[in-house]
Amino acid sequence: MDTIIPIFHSLSKSMRNIHKSSCDEVSVVQSSILYEISLIIKPSMQTVAEAVGMDITTFSRQIGTLEKKELLIRTPYEGDRRIYLLSLTSKGSAIVTSINEIIAAKMEGALASMNDFERETVLRSMYVLEEKLRGS
Amino acid sequence: MDTIIPIFHSLSKSMRNIHKSSCDEVSVVQSSILYEISLIIKPSMQTVAEAVGMDITTFSRQIGTLEKKELLIRTPYEGDRRIYLLSLTSKGSAIVTSINEIIAAKMEGALASMNDFERETVLRSMYVLEEKLRGS
DNA sequence: GATTTTCATTTGCACTTTGCAAGTTACTAA
DNA sequence: TTAGTAACTTGCAAAGTGCAAATGAAAATC
Numbered sequence A, B: 001m002d003t004i005i006p007i008f009h010s011l012s013k014s015m016r017n018i019h020k021s022s023c024d025e026v027s028v029v030q031s032s033i034l035y036e037i038s039l040i041i042k043p044s045m046q047t048v049a050e051a052v053g054m055d056i057t058t059f060s061r062q063i064g065t066l067e068k069k070e071l072l073i074r075t076p077y078e079g080d081r082r083i084y085l086l087s088l089t090s091k092g093s094a095i096v097t098s099i100n101e102i103i104a105a106k107m108e109g110a111l112a113s114m115n116d117f118e119r120e121t122v123l124r125s126m127y128v129l130e131e132k133l134r135g136s
Numbered sequence C: 001g002a003t004t005t006t007c008a009t010t011t012g013c014a015c016t017t018t019g020c021a022a023g024t025t026a027c028t029a030a
Numbered sequence D: 001t002t003a004g005t006a007a008c009t010t011g012c013a014a015a016g017t018g019c020a021a022a023t024g025a026a027a028a029t030c
Helices: A004-022 A028-039 A045-052 A056-068 A090-111 A116-135 B004-022 B028-039 B045-052 B056-068 B090-111 B116-135
Strands: A072-076 A084-088 B072-076 B084-088
Touching (some): A004 A028, A004 A090, A004 B004, A004 B028, A004 B090, A004 B116, A028 A090, A045 A084, A056 A072, A090 A116, A090 B116, A116 B004, A116 B090, A116 B116, B004 B028, B004 B090, B028 B045, B028 B056, B045 B056, B056 B072, B084 B090, B090 B116
Antiparallel strands (some): A072 A084, B072 B084
């Protein structure tokens, strides 16, 4: 359709702006890394790099930066010493929580003027869409 | 809500991936710049920089790069010589069209397995959401 | 058991991107 | 005319990026 492109671009732009303006001490990319780590229990570098869709070498350096900032720690995996497991420090978790709260507030602000039915419809649509997009 | 955050993150991630993998000769940022220019007739630098949400100095350099690649041209504005108007070259338009076609194909692929009603619902939801988000 | 291969991560390098501060040139107001 | 202000550019220093090559460790092959 002709209608899908403007919607795609303006929605990505809005979402990116929301994410960016919700990150204070950290870049958007770093926020995504921290968020992905918060989802999984002790993931390896590789796992997270893939989840974020990032080159592993750039990722490795970002992890270095985030570790220096004391937002996460690398622990060697006992079963395979090539692997490092990542986990958030309490400071790291706090930042993820804070960013998520700001994002949620902004999203809810946008949804606030809708009635329950419409809000449910929009949320469900986002969910369905993401599910389909992830497949392809 | 607790549900909105995972949806937000995974949807932005999917959309970003789609955009990225649809850009061949140009970065995602550059694609956004070209797209914004394609929407407006002869916008000024300032106008586009703001639309893309980008620092004007970084923007100025990106415009330099895109001009070297012959994807756009700067023309001095007669009414005010401080101002440069931007417009796409045919090569630039072609790239925007091509990127949009790839994005559209991917989006339509995702929507393909839905029935007409659901597809309409999803598109309308994206539209409504973006409209609300833009406001805040 | 020694050797080769493969794997997870890091480092070297070179290039791009970014944003602040300061500069240039041009319009505007006094 | 002069003082301000606006649009854009440039200097710089920091951060982000990705390819190629290195390191160290497990797995596979002989």
